[in-house]
Amino acid sequence: MTHWRAPWWLLLLAVATGCGDTEAPTIRISVASSLAEVVEQIAADFETQSAITVEINVASSSTIVRQVDEGATVDLIMTADRIALDPITDRISDPVVVARNTLVLAHRADAAPPIDDVDDLVEAHRVAGCDRSVPCGRLLQQALSDAMMSADLVDTLESNVRQVGARLTSGEADAGFVYRTDVERFDRTEIRWLPLPESPTGDVTMAQVRADPTVARFSEFVLDHPAFSTLGFEDV
Amino acid sequence: MSVRPSGVVLGAIPALFLIGLPLTGLVSQLSWSRLDELVGDPMLAAALRTTLIVVPAATVVVVILGTPIAWLLARHDRPFGISPSVLRAFVLSPIVLPPVVSGVVLLSAFGRRGLLGSLLETFGVVLPFSLAGAVLAAVFVALPFHILATEEGFRSIPRSQLDAAQTLGVADRELYRMVGIRSARRAIAAGAALAAARALGEFGATITFAGNVEGATRTLPLATFTALEQDPDLARLIGVVLIVLAIVVAVGQRVATR
Numbered sequence: 001m002t003h004w005r006a007p008w009w010l011l012l013l014a015v016a017t018g019c020g021d022t023e024a025p026t027i028r029i030s031v032a033s034s035l036a037e038v039v040e041q042i043a044a045d046f047e048t049q050s051a052i053t054v055e056i057n058v059a060s061s062s063t064i065v066r067q068v069d070e071g072a073t074v075d076l077i078m079t080a081d082r083i084a085l086d087p088i089t090d091r092i093s094d095p096v097v098v099a100r101n102t103l104v105l106a107h108r109a110d111a112a113p114p115i116d117d118v119d120d121l122v123e124a125h126r127v128a129g130c131d132r133s134v135p136c137g138r139l140l141q142q143a144l145s146d147a148m149m150s151a152d153l154v155d156t157l158e159s160n161v162r163q164v165g166a167r168l169t170s171g172e173a174d175a176g177f178v179y180r181t182d183v184e185r186f187d188r189t190e191i192r193w194l195p196l197p198e199s200p201t202g203d204v205t206m207a208q209v210r211a212d213p214t215v216a217r218f219s220e221f222v223l224d225h226p227a228f229s230t231l232g233f234e235d236v
Numbered sequence: 237m238s239v240r241p242s243g244v245v246l247g248a249i250p251a252l253f254l255i256g257l258p259l260t261g262l263v264s265q266l267s268w269s270r271l272d273e274l275v276g277d278p279m280l281a282a283a284l285r286t287t288l289i290v291v292p293a294a295t296v297v298v299v300i301l302g303t304p305i306a307w308l309l310a311r312h313d314r315p316f317g318i319s320p321s322v323l324r325a326f327v328l329s330p331i332v333l334p335p336v337v338s339g340v341v342l343l344s345a346f347g348r349r350g351l352l353g354s355l356l357e358t359f360g361v362v363l364p365f366s367l368a369g370a371v372l373a374a375v376f377v378a379l380p381f382h383i384l385a386t387e388e389g390f391r392s393i394p395r396s397q398l399d400a401a402q403t404l405g406v407a408d409r410e411l412y413r414m415v416g417i418r419s420a421r422r423a424i425a426a427g428a429a430l431a432a433a434r435a436l437g438e439f440g441a442t443i444t445f446a447g448n449v450e451g452a453t454r455t456l457p458l459a460t461f462t463a464l465e466q467d468p469d470l471a472r473l474i475g476v477v478l479i480v481l482a483i484v485v486a487v488g489q490r491v492a493t494r
Contacts, residue, residue, distance in 0.1 A: 062465040126365060131448070133466030155365045156447030159465055167447070171349040172364045 026053040027218055028073060030064035032080040032135065033160040034101060034179050035204065039078065041227045046218060054218070060134045060160040068092075068209055075210045076219060080161075080179075081135035081202040092207035098222060099204045099233035102180045103139040106165075106193040111174035118147055118194055121175060128167040128176040131157040136164070139200040140177045146198040181232040204233065259479065266476060267469040274473045282451050283459035284477065287436065289367065290455055294374035294435040299428050301375070302382040306427075307412050309383070310390035311398075324387075328380040338377055339444020346372065347445070369446035370453040374435035381434050382427035389423020390416055422493045429489030436481055456481070 031039045036058045043054035057064065057074070061084035068074050068088050077092065079085055085095060107115040111125060121127065130137035137157070144151055156173070158164050165182050167173035168191055179202075183193045206222060208215050229235055267274065274280070308315035309324050316323065330338055346363045347353045356363065363369035393416065401415050417424065439457040446453035448462060456478050463471035 060465060066464070066468065126362070128447070131462055131465065133462065156449050156453075157462070158448060159462060170343060170347065172343070172347055172447070 025051075025214060026055060027075045027215055028055045028057065029076040029078065029218075030057040030059070030067065030072070030074045031078045032061040032064065032084075032204075033058055033162045034080050034136070034181065035078055036162075037185075038181075038227045038231045038233065039222075041231075042222055042225045045225065046221050049221075050217070052214060052218070062134050063159075075208070075212065075215045076206065077209055078204065078206045078222075079135065080204060081138065082205045083138065084135055085205060085207060088209075092209055093211050094219070095205050095207040096219075096223070097203045097236050098206045099228040099236060100201045101204060101233055102195075103136060103143055103177055103200045103202070104180050104183060104193045104195055105175060106168055106178050106183055106186065106191055107175035108168065108171065108173075109190055109192055115175060115194070118149075118196060121149065121153055123153065125153070125174040126172065127154045128156045128158060128164045128173040129154040130161055130164060130177065131159055134159060134161075135202050136161040136177065136179065139202055142200040143177065143196045143198075146200065147196065184232050201234070204228075262472055262475050262479075266472055270469055271473070274470050277470055279450070279454075279459055279463060280470065280474055280477070283454050283456045283474065286367070286370070286451065286453070287455045287481070290370050290374055291432055291435045293371045294378055295428050295432045297371065297375045298379050298382045298431040298435075299424065302379050302427065302431070303386055303417070303424060304412070306383045306386035307390055307416055310387045311408075311412075311416075327383055330377050331380045335377060335438065335440025336444050338441035339373065342373060342376060342441060342445040364445060365447040365449050365453065367452045370442050370455060373441040373445045374438045377438055377441050378431035378434040381430040382424075385427030385430055386420060386424050389420030389427070392423075393419045425492035426489055429485055429492065432488075433482060433485045436478065436485060 029039065029043070036056075039056060043056060046052065047054055057067075059067075061079035061081065064074075064077060065079065065084055065088055068077060068091060077085070077088075078098070080101065082095070082097070085092060105115075105118055105121070113120065113122065113124065115121060115125070129140045132138060132141055140154070141151075143149075144153075154177070156167065158167070161178055161182060164173075164176040164178050165186070168176045168178070169186065177196075178193075180193075183191070206219060208219060305323075305327055309320050309327075312320065314320070333341070343350055343364065345351050345353070346356065346369070348357055348362065348364065353363070361368075363372055397419065398411060398415060401411055406414065437457060438455070439461065442453060442455060443458055443461070448454050448458050454462065456474055460471050460474045460478070463474060
Protein backbone atom coordinates (compact mmCIF):
# COMPACT_ATOMS: atom_id res chain seq x y z
CA MET A 1 0.00 0.00 0.00
CA THR A 2 1.41 3.37 -0.96
CA HIS A 3 0.68 6.66 0.63
CA TRP A 4 1.08 9.95 -1.08
CA ARG A 5 2.63 12.61 1.05
CA ALA A 6 3.28 16.20 0.17
CA PRO A 7 7.04 16.62 -0.15
CA TRP A 8 8.38 18.51 2.87
CA TRP A 9 9.87 21.21 0.64
CA LEU A 10 6.45 21.98 -0.82
CA LEU A 11 5.21 22.79 2.64
CA LEU A 12 8.27 24.93 3.28
CA LEU A 13 7.73 26.76 -0.01
CA ALA A 14 4.12 27.46 0.87
CA VAL A 15 5.10 28.92 4.20
CA ALA A 16 7.98 30.92 2.72
CA THR A 17 5.92 32.56 -0.02
CA GLY A 18 3.15 33.37 2.43
CA CYS A 19 5.23 35.48 4.76
CA GLY A 20 8.41 36.07 2.80
CA ASP A 21 8.26 39.59 1.47
CA THR A 22 8.06 42.62 3.69
CA GLU A 23 4.77 44.26 2.87
CA ALA A 24 4.69 47.68 1.22
CA PRO A 25 2.06 50.00 2.70
CA THR A 26 -1.21 49.45 0.88
CA ILE A 27 -4.63 50.98 1.16
CA ARG A 28 -7.68 49.27 -0.20
CA ILE A 29 -10.52 51.34 -1.53
CA SER A 30 -13.92 50.33 -2.87
CA VAL A 31 -15.52 52.65 -5.39
CA ALA A 32 -18.79 52.80 -7.32
CA SER A 33 -18.67 51.87 -11.02
CA SER A 34 -19.27 55.44 -12.11
CA LEU A 35 -16.14 56.56 -10.26
CA ALA A 36 -13.68 54.03 -11.71
CA GLU A 37 -11.69 56.37 -13.98
CA VAL A 38 -11.57 59.37 -11.70
CA VAL A 39 -10.35 57.32 -8.75
CA GLU A 40 -7.81 55.45 -10.87
CA GLN A 41 -6.38 58.80 -11.94
CA ILE A 42 -6.21 60.11 -8.38
CA ALA A 43 -4.75 56.85 -7.05
CA ALA A 44 -2.03 56.81 -9.70
CA ASP A 45 -0.96 60.33 -8.69
CA PHE A 46 -1.05 59.39 -5.02
CA GLU A 47 1.09 56.30 -5.61
CA THR A 48 3.83 58.26 -7.39
CA GLN A 49 3.87 60.88 -4.63
CA SER A 50 3.68 58.65 -1.59
CA ALA A 51 5.02 55.17 -2.48
CA ILE A 52 1.83 53.80 -0.97
CA THR A 53 0.01 51.24 -3.09
CA VAL A 54 -3.70 51.80 -3.71
CA GLU A 55 -5.81 48.76 -4.52
CA ILE A 56 -9.12 49.62 -6.13
CA ASN A 57 -12.24 47.44 -6.04
CA VAL A 58 -14.95 48.54 -8.47
CA ALA A 59 -18.62 47.47 -8.32
CA SER A 60 -22.03 49.05 -7.89
CA SER A 61 -22.44 51.22 -4.77
CA SER A 62 -24.75 48.69 -3.16
CA THR A 63 -22.35 45.82 -3.86
CA ILE A 64 -19.34 47.55 -2.28
CA VAL A 65 -21.48 48.52 0.72
CA ARG A 66 -22.64 44.94 1.12
CA GLN A 67 -19.04 43.74 0.94
CA VAL A 68 -18.10 46.07 3.81
CA ASP A 69 -21.16 44.96 5.75
CA GLU A 70 -20.01 41.37 5.34
CA GLY A 71 -16.59 42.20 6.69
CA ALA A 72 -14.46 42.87 3.60
CA THR A 73 -11.11 44.44 4.48
CA VAL A 74 -11.57 47.86 2.93
CA ASP A 75 -10.03 51.10 4.18
CA LEU A 76 -12.06 53.65 2.28
CA ILE A 77 -15.34 53.57 0.41
CA MET A 78 -16.76 55.91 -2.21
CA THR A 79 -20.37 55.60 -3.36
CA ALA A 80 -22.38 57.41 -6.03
CA ASP A 81 -24.95 58.69 -3.54
CA ARG A 82 -25.26 59.20 0.17
CA ILE A 83 -28.16 56.79 0.78
CA ALA A 84 -26.04 53.85 -0.39
CA LEU A 85 -23.98 54.15 2.81
CA ASP A 86 -27.01 53.86 5.11
CA PRO A 87 -26.62 50.13 5.85
CA ILE A 88 -23.08 50.67 7.17
CA THR A 89 -23.34 54.00 9.04
CA ASP A 90 -21.98 52.39 12.21
CA ARG A 91 -18.91 51.07 10.38
CA ILE A 92 -17.74 54.26 8.71
CA SER A 93 -16.37 57.59 9.84
CA ASP A 94 -16.14 61.09 8.38
CA PRO A 95 -18.51 60.72 5.40
CA VAL A 96 -17.94 63.65 3.09
CA VAL A 97 -19.48 64.67 -0.24
CA VAL A 98 -16.65 64.82 -2.77
CA ALA A 99 -18.51 65.86 -5.92
CA ARG A 100 -21.87 65.59 -7.62
CA ASN A 101 -22.95 63.72 -10.69
CA THR A 102 -26.08 64.34 -12.74
CA LEU A 103 -28.26 61.78 -14.49
CA VAL A 104 -28.92 62.49 -18.16
CA LEU A 105 -30.71 60.78 -21.03
CA ALA A 106 -28.19 59.47 -23.53
CA HIS A 107 -29.52 58.25 -26.85
CA ARG A 108 -28.23 56.91 -30.11
CA ALA A 109 -28.16 59.44 -32.92
CA ASP A 110 -29.86 56.88 -35.19
CA ALA A 111 -32.68 56.01 -32.78
CA ALA A 112 -36.03 55.50 -34.48
CA PRO A 113 -38.26 57.39 -33.94
CA PRO A 114 -35.72 60.19 -33.45
CA ILE A 115 -35.13 61.54 -29.95
CA ASP A 116 -34.69 65.30 -29.76
CA ASP A 117 -36.36 65.82 -26.44
CA VAL A 118 -37.04 63.77 -23.32
CA ASP A 119 -40.72 63.67 -24.31
CA ASP A 120 -39.80 61.91 -27.56
CA LEU A 121 -39.07 58.74 -25.60
CA VAL A 122 -41.79 56.21 -26.44
CA GLU A 123 -42.59 52.56 -25.81
CA ALA A 124 -41.12 51.61 -29.21
CA HIS A 125 -37.66 52.64 -28.04
CA ARG A 126 -35.46 50.12 -26.37
CA VAL A 127 -34.38 51.80 -23.18
CA ALA A 128 -31.80 50.80 -20.56
CA GLY A 129 -31.57 52.16 -17.05
CA CYS A 130 -30.35 51.22 -13.60
CA ASP A 131 -32.27 49.10 -11.13
CA ARG A 132 -33.69 51.05 -8.20
CA SER A 133 -31.34 49.22 -5.83
CA VAL A 134 -28.36 51.28 -7.04
CA PRO A 135 -27.84 55.09 -6.96
CA CYS A 136 -28.30 55.66 -10.71
CA GLY A 137 -31.59 53.74 -10.40
CA ARG A 138 -32.78 55.91 -7.52
CA LEU A 139 -32.03 58.98 -9.64
CA LEU A 140 -33.86 57.34 -12.54
CA GLN A 141 -36.99 56.85 -10.43
CA GLN A 142 -36.78 60.50 -9.46
CA ALA A 143 -36.29 61.54 -13.09
CA LEU A 144 -39.25 59.48 -14.28
CA SER A 145 -41.56 61.01 -11.71
CA ASP A 146 -40.23 64.54 -12.39
CA ALA A 147 -40.84 64.12 -16.11
CA MET A 148 -44.12 62.27 -15.45
CA MET A 149 -42.94 59.35 -17.56
CA SER A 150 -44.02 55.73 -17.09
CA ALA A 151 -41.53 53.30 -15.57
CA ASP A 152 -42.56 50.89 -18.35
CA LEU A 153 -40.54 52.97 -20.79
CA VAL A 154 -37.40 51.44 -19.35
CA ASP A 155 -36.88 47.88 -20.56
CA THR A 156 -33.71 46.43 -19.10
CA LEU A 157 -32.71 47.29 -15.53
CA GLU A 158 -28.98 46.99 -14.96
CA SER A 159 -27.11 46.68 -11.71
CA ASN A 160 -24.57 49.34 -12.52
CA VAL A 161 -24.45 52.37 -14.75
CA ARG A 162 -21.59 51.02 -16.90
CA GLN A 163 -23.83 48.20 -18.10
CA VAL A 164 -26.35 50.81 -19.26
CA GLY A 165 -23.53 52.47 -21.22
CA ALA A 166 -22.58 49.11 -22.73
CA ARG A 167 -26.16 48.55 -23.97
CA LEU A 168 -25.99 51.92 -25.70
CA THR A 169 -22.58 51.53 -27.31
CA SER A 170 -23.42 48.02 -28.54
CA GLY A 171 -26.56 49.43 -30.14
CA GLU A 172 -28.93 47.11 -28.29
CA ALA A 173 -30.53 50.09 -26.56
CA ASP A 174 -31.76 53.23 -28.32
CA ALA A 175 -31.56 55.26 -25.15
CA GLY A 176 -30.25 54.94 -21.64
CA PHE A 177 -30.16 56.87 -18.39
CA VAL A 178 -26.52 57.43 -17.48
CA TYR A 179 -24.41 59.98 -15.66
CA ARG A 180 -23.24 63.15 -17.29
CA THR A 181 -19.66 61.88 -16.77
CA ASP A 182 -20.39 58.65 -18.65
CA VAL A 183 -21.37 60.60 -21.73
CA GLU A 184 -17.79 61.89 -22.02
CA ARG A 185 -16.61 58.40 -22.82
CA PHE A 186 -19.02 57.85 -25.71
CA ASP A 187 -18.45 58.56 -29.38
CA ARG A 188 -20.27 61.84 -29.91
CA THR A 189 -21.24 61.04 -33.50
CA GLU A 190 -23.07 57.92 -32.32
CA ILE A 191 -24.44 58.86 -28.93
CA ARG A 192 -25.89 62.19 -27.87
CA TRP A 193 -27.42 63.29 -24.61
CA LEU A 194 -30.19 65.45 -23.19
CA PRO A 195 -30.53 66.97 -19.73
CA LEU A 196 -33.43 65.68 -17.64
CA PRO A 197 -36.07 67.95 -16.07
CA GLU A 198 -34.98 69.00 -12.55
CA SER A 199 -31.52 67.44 -13.25
CA PRO A 200 -31.51 64.65 -10.65
CA THR A 201 -28.11 64.66 -8.96
CA GLY A 202 -26.25 62.16 -6.79
CA ASP A 203 -23.81 63.12 -4.04
CA VAL A 204 -20.56 61.21 -4.50
CA THR A 205 -19.73 60.34 -0.90
CA MET A 206 -16.44 59.17 0.56
CA ALA A 207 -16.04 57.63 4.00
CA GLN A 208 -13.29 55.91 5.96
CA VAL A 209 -13.95 52.34 6.96
CA ARG A 210 -10.65 52.02 8.83
CA ALA A 211 -9.55 55.13 10.64
CA ASP A 212 -5.82 55.39 10.04
CA PRO A 213 -3.38 58.23 9.25
CA THR A 214 -2.53 56.75 5.83
CA VAL A 215 -6.20 56.47 4.90
CA ALA A 216 -6.83 60.00 6.15
CA ARG A 217 -3.91 61.20 4.06
CA PHE A 218 -5.39 59.61 0.95
CA SER A 219 -8.82 61.08 1.56
CA GLU A 220 -7.27 64.56 1.95
CA PHE A 221 -5.51 63.95 -1.35
CA VAL A 222 -8.83 63.04 -3.01
CA LEU A 223 -10.49 66.23 -1.77
CA ASP A 224 -7.65 68.41 -3.12
CA HIS A 225 -7.35 66.63 -6.46
CA PRO A 226 -8.75 68.36 -9.56
CA ALA A 227 -9.71 65.12 -11.39
CA PHE A 228 -13.38 65.27 -10.40
CA SER A 229 -13.81 68.65 -12.05
CA THR A 230 -11.79 67.81 -15.14
CA LEU A 231 -13.76 64.61 -15.73
CA GLY A 232 -17.10 66.42 -15.68
CA PHE A 233 -18.30 66.03 -12.10
CA GLU A 234 -19.86 69.05 -10.44
CA ASP A 235 -18.04 70.67 -7.55
CA VAL A 236 -19.63 70.60 -4.14
CA MET B 237 -22.02 -7.37 2.31
CA SER B 238 -20.97 -4.00 3.58
CA VAL B 239 -17.47 -2.74 3.06
CA ARG B 240 -15.41 -1.52 5.94
CA PRO B 241 -14.89 2.26 5.96
CA SER B 242 -11.67 2.93 4.15
CA GLY B 243 -9.43 5.86 3.32
CA VAL B 244 -11.62 6.55 0.30
CA VAL B 245 -14.55 7.39 2.58
CA LEU B 246 -12.39 9.84 4.46
CA GLY B 247 -11.19 11.29 1.17
CA ALA B 248 -14.77 11.89 0.03
CA ILE B 249 -15.70 13.92 3.09
CA PRO B 250 -14.06 17.22 2.05
CA ALA B 251 -16.10 17.29 -1.16
CA LEU B 252 -19.34 16.67 0.76
CA PHE B 253 -18.33 19.41 3.17
CA LEU B 254 -17.48 21.81 0.35
CA ILE B 255 -20.87 21.34 -1.30
CA GLY B 256 -22.92 20.88 1.84
CA LEU B 257 -21.68 23.77 3.93
CA PRO B 258 -22.65 26.62 1.56
CA LEU B 259 -26.06 25.05 0.94
CA THR B 260 -26.61 24.64 4.69
CA GLY B 261 -25.41 28.20 5.20
CA LEU B 262 -27.94 29.51 2.70
CA VAL B 263 -30.83 27.70 4.36
CA SER B 264 -29.66 28.67 7.87
CA GLN B 265 -29.56 32.35 6.92
CA LEU B 266 -33.10 32.35 5.57
CA SER B 267 -35.15 35.01 7.29
CA TRP B 268 -38.07 33.03 8.70
CA SER B 269 -39.62 36.08 10.35
CA ARG B 270 -39.90 37.81 6.98
CA LEU B 271 -40.85 34.68 5.07
CA ASP B 272 -44.51 35.61 4.57
CA GLU B 273 -43.61 39.00 3.20
CA LEU B 274 -40.75 37.71 1.01
CA VAL B 275 -42.75 34.84 -0.50
CA GLY B 276 -45.26 37.41 -1.73
CA ASP B 277 -42.60 39.62 -3.31
CA PRO B 278 -43.63 40.51 -6.88
CA MET B 279 -40.05 40.13 -8.11
CA LEU B 280 -39.97 36.48 -6.97
CA ALA B 281 -43.36 35.76 -8.56
CA ALA B 282 -42.39 37.36 -11.88
CA ALA B 283 -39.01 35.62 -11.98
CA LEU B 284 -40.53 32.24 -11.14
CA ARG B 285 -43.04 32.66 -13.94
CA THR B 286 -40.27 33.63 -16.37
CA THR B 287 -38.12 30.66 -15.35
CA LEU B 288 -41.05 28.27 -15.66
CA ILE B 289 -41.49 29.41 -19.25
CA VAL B 290 -37.82 29.72 -20.25
CA VAL B 291 -36.56 26.39 -18.89
CA PRO B 292 -39.23 24.07 -20.43
CA ALA B 293 -39.18 26.02 -23.71
CA ALA B 294 -35.39 25.85 -23.91
CA THR B 295 -35.43 22.13 -23.07
CA VAL B 296 -37.90 21.35 -25.86
CA VAL B 297 -35.83 23.34 -28.38
CA VAL B 298 -32.63 21.64 -27.18
CA VAL B 299 -34.10 18.15 -27.66
CA ILE B 300 -35.38 19.01 -31.14
CA LEU B 301 -32.09 20.58 -32.23
CA GLY B 302 -29.67 18.34 -30.38
CA THR B 303 -30.95 14.82 -31.06
CA PRO B 304 -30.14 14.68 -34.83
CA ILE B 305 -26.61 15.99 -34.21
CA ALA B 306 -26.08 13.36 -31.52
CA TRP B 307 -27.13 10.68 -34.05
CA LEU B 308 -24.66 11.96 -36.64
CA LEU B 309 -21.88 12.01 -34.06
CA ALA B 310 -22.65 8.51 -32.88
CA ARG B 311 -23.42 6.77 -36.16
CA HIS B 312 -21.82 8.56 -39.10
CA ASP B 313 -18.21 8.17 -40.18
CA ARG B 314 -17.84 11.65 -41.61
CA PRO B 315 -20.85 13.87 -40.83
CA PHE B 316 -20.84 16.93 -43.11
CA GLY B 317 -17.59 15.59 -44.55
CA ILE B 318 -15.59 16.28 -41.42
CA SER B 319 -14.32 14.02 -38.69
CA PRO B 320 -16.84 13.42 -35.89
CA SER B 321 -14.32 14.49 -33.26
CA VAL B 322 -13.92 17.90 -34.91
CA LEU B 323 -17.70 18.27 -35.15
CA ARG B 324 -18.05 17.13 -31.53
CA ALA B 325 -15.49 19.68 -30.28
CA PHE B 326 -17.36 22.34 -32.25
CA VAL B 327 -20.84 21.60 -30.89
CA LEU B 328 -19.57 21.14 -27.33
CA SER B 329 -17.66 24.43 -27.31
CA PRO B 330 -20.36 26.37 -25.38
CA ILE B 331 -19.54 24.17 -22.36
CA VAL B 332 -16.05 25.61 -22.08
CA LEU B 333 -17.00 29.18 -22.99
CA PRO B 334 -17.55 31.40 -19.95
CA PRO B 335 -21.30 32.16 -20.03
CA VAL B 336 -20.69 35.89 -20.36
CA VAL B 337 -18.67 35.16 -23.52
CA SER B 338 -21.60 33.08 -24.76
CA GLY B 339 -23.68 36.22 -24.28
CA VAL B 340 -21.21 38.27 -26.29
CA VAL B 341 -21.11 35.77 -29.16
CA LEU B 342 -24.92 35.62 -29.19
CA LEU B 343 -24.99 39.42 -29.46
CA SER B 344 -22.56 39.28 -32.38
CA ALA B 345 -24.95 36.94 -34.19
CA PHE B 346 -28.45 37.86 -33.03
CA GLY B 347 -27.94 41.33 -31.55
CA ARG B 348 -29.37 44.29 -33.44
CA ARG B 349 -25.99 44.89 -35.01
CA GLY B 350 -25.16 41.20 -35.23
CA LEU B 351 -24.66 39.09 -38.34
CA LEU B 352 -28.29 37.99 -38.47
CA GLY B 353 -29.81 40.51 -36.06
CA SER B 354 -30.33 43.34 -38.52
CA LEU B 355 -32.06 40.97 -40.93
CA LEU B 356 -34.27 39.66 -38.11
CA GLU B 357 -35.14 43.21 -37.14
CA THR B 358 -36.48 43.95 -40.62
CA PHE B 359 -38.95 41.12 -39.94
CA GLY B 360 -39.79 42.70 -36.61
CA VAL B 361 -37.91 40.11 -34.57
CA VAL B 362 -35.64 41.58 -31.89
CA LEU B 363 -34.19 38.97 -29.57
CA PRO B 364 -32.25 40.97 -26.95
CA PHE B 365 -34.48 42.16 -24.08
CA SER B 366 -37.16 39.62 -25.08
CA LEU B 367 -38.41 36.32 -23.68
CA ALA B 368 -37.32 34.58 -26.89
CA GLY B 369 -33.83 35.97 -26.32
CA ALA B 370 -33.72 34.46 -22.84
CA VAL B 371 -34.79 31.10 -24.30
CA LEU B 372 -32.12 31.37 -27.00
CA ALA B 373 -29.40 32.08 -24.42
CA ALA B 374 -30.50 29.04 -22.39
CA VAL B 375 -30.60 26.85 -25.51
CA PHE B 376 -27.08 27.92 -26.50
CA VAL B 377 -25.51 26.93 -23.19
CA ALA B 378 -27.65 23.83 -22.55
CA LEU B 379 -27.54 22.21 -26.00
CA PRO B 380 -24.09 20.56 -25.62
CA PHE B 381 -25.14 18.75 -22.42
CA HIS B 382 -28.04 17.12 -24.22
CA ILE B 383 -25.87 16.19 -27.21
CA LEU B 384 -23.29 14.54 -24.94
CA ALA B 385 -25.80 12.36 -23.12
CA THR B 386 -27.81 11.46 -26.22
CA GLU B 387 -24.76 10.56 -28.30
CA GLU B 388 -23.76 8.14 -25.54
CA GLY B 389 -27.26 6.63 -25.73
CA PHE B 390 -27.11 6.17 -29.52
CA ARG B 391 -23.67 4.59 -29.18
CA SER B 392 -24.86 1.97 -26.75
CA ILE B 393 -27.52 0.60 -29.11
CA PRO B 394 -26.33 -2.94 -29.92
CA ARG B 395 -24.77 -3.17 -33.37
CA SER B 396 -26.87 -6.28 -34.11
CA GLN B 397 -30.09 -4.37 -33.64
CA LEU B 398 -29.07 -1.76 -36.19
CA ASP B 399 -27.65 -4.35 -38.59
CA ALA B 400 -30.88 -6.32 -38.47
CA ALA B 401 -32.85 -3.24 -39.37
CA GLN B 402 -30.41 -2.32 -42.11
CA THR B 403 -30.57 -5.76 -43.75
CA LEU B 404 -34.31 -5.28 -43.89
CA GLY B 405 -33.53 -2.29 -46.08
CA VAL B 406 -34.37 0.45 -43.63
CA ALA B 407 -32.96 3.82 -44.66
CA ASP B 408 -30.87 5.85 -42.23
CA ARG B 409 -33.70 8.28 -41.63
CA GLU B 410 -36.04 5.46 -40.63
CA LEU B 411 -33.29 3.80 -38.62
CA TYR B 412 -32.90 7.00 -36.66
CA ARG B 413 -36.61 7.37 -36.09
CA MET B 414 -37.61 3.78 -35.46
CA VAL B 415 -34.59 2.23 -33.81
CA GLY B 416 -32.41 5.09 -32.64
CA ILE B 417 -34.89 7.28 -30.82
CA ARG B 418 -36.82 4.33 -29.48
CA SER B 419 -33.78 2.57 -28.05
CA ALA B 420 -32.08 5.71 -26.78
CA ARG B 421 -35.15 7.31 -25.24
CA ARG B 422 -33.71 7.04 -21.75
CA ALA B 423 -30.52 8.76 -22.79
CA ILE B 424 -32.57 11.45 -24.56
CA ALA B 425 -34.56 12.00 -21.37
CA ALA B 426 -31.36 12.13 -19.33
CA GLY B 427 -29.93 14.63 -21.79
CA ALA B 428 -33.10 16.71 -21.59
CA ALA B 429 -32.84 16.75 -17.80
CA LEU B 430 -29.18 17.80 -17.95
CA ALA B 431 -30.11 20.56 -20.38
CA ALA B 432 -32.98 21.67 -18.14
CA ALA B 433 -30.63 21.81 -15.16
CA ARG B 434 -28.16 23.92 -17.10
CA ALA B 435 -30.95 26.19 -18.39
CA LEU B 436 -32.28 26.61 -14.85
CA GLY B 437 -28.96 27.92 -13.57
CA GLU B 438 -28.16 30.01 -16.62
CA PHE B 439 -27.13 33.56 -15.74
CA GLY B 440 -24.18 35.08 -17.62
CA ALA B 441 -25.28 34.58 -21.20
CA THR B 442 -28.82 35.68 -20.38
CA ILE B 443 -27.91 38.94 -18.67
CA THR B 444 -25.34 39.76 -21.34
CA PHE B 445 -27.45 38.88 -24.36
CA ALA B 446 -31.05 39.22 -23.23
CA GLY B 447 -30.73 41.87 -20.51
CA ASN B 448 -32.43 42.08 -17.13
CA VAL B 449 -36.05 42.75 -18.12
CA GLU B 450 -38.64 41.96 -15.48
CA GLY B 451 -41.31 39.60 -16.81
CA ALA B 452 -39.30 38.73 -19.92
CA THR B 453 -35.67 37.84 -19.23
CA ARG B 454 -35.29 38.20 -15.46
CA THR B 455 -35.18 34.53 -14.55
CA LEU B 456 -34.60 33.30 -10.99
CA PRO B 457 -30.78 33.54 -11.22
CA LEU B 458 -31.01 37.12 -12.53
CA ALA B 459 -33.54 37.95 -9.82
CA THR B 460 -31.13 36.59 -7.20
CA PHE B 461 -28.41 38.85 -8.58
CA THR B 462 -30.74 41.86 -8.64
CA ALA B 463 -32.19 41.21 -5.19
CA LEU B 464 -28.72 40.86 -3.70
CA GLU B 465 -28.26 44.58 -4.30
CA GLN B 466 -31.19 45.69 -2.18
CA ASP B 467 -32.59 42.82 -0.15
CA PRO B 468 -30.20 39.93 0.57
CA ASP B 469 -32.98 38.09 2.46
CA LEU B 470 -35.01 37.97 -0.73
CA ALA B 471 -31.93 36.87 -2.69
CA ARG B 472 -31.43 33.96 -0.29
CA LEU B 473 -35.06 32.91 -0.59
CA ILE B 474 -34.81 32.94 -4.39
CA GLY B 475 -31.67 30.85 -4.02
CA VAL B 476 -33.60 28.29 -2.01
CA VAL B 477 -36.38 28.26 -4.64
CA LEU B 478 -33.68 27.52 -7.25
CA ILE B 479 -32.34 24.65 -5.15
CA VAL B 480 -35.84 23.20 -4.85
CA LEU B 481 -36.32 23.44 -8.63
CA ALA B 482 -32.92 21.80 -9.16
CA ILE B 483 -34.05 18.91 -6.96
CA VAL B 484 -37.28 18.66 -8.99
CA VAL B 485 -35.21 18.40 -12.19
CA ALA B 486 -32.94 15.77 -10.64
CA VAL B 487 -35.88 13.69 -9.40
CA GLY B 488 -37.60 14.13 -12.78
CA GLN B 489 -34.52 12.75 -14.47
CA ARG B 490 -34.51 9.68 -12.19
CA VAL B 491 -38.18 9.02 -12.92
CA ALA B 492 -37.85 9.59 -16.67
CA THR B 493 -34.84 7.34 -17.11
CA ARG B 494 -35.92 4.49 -14.86
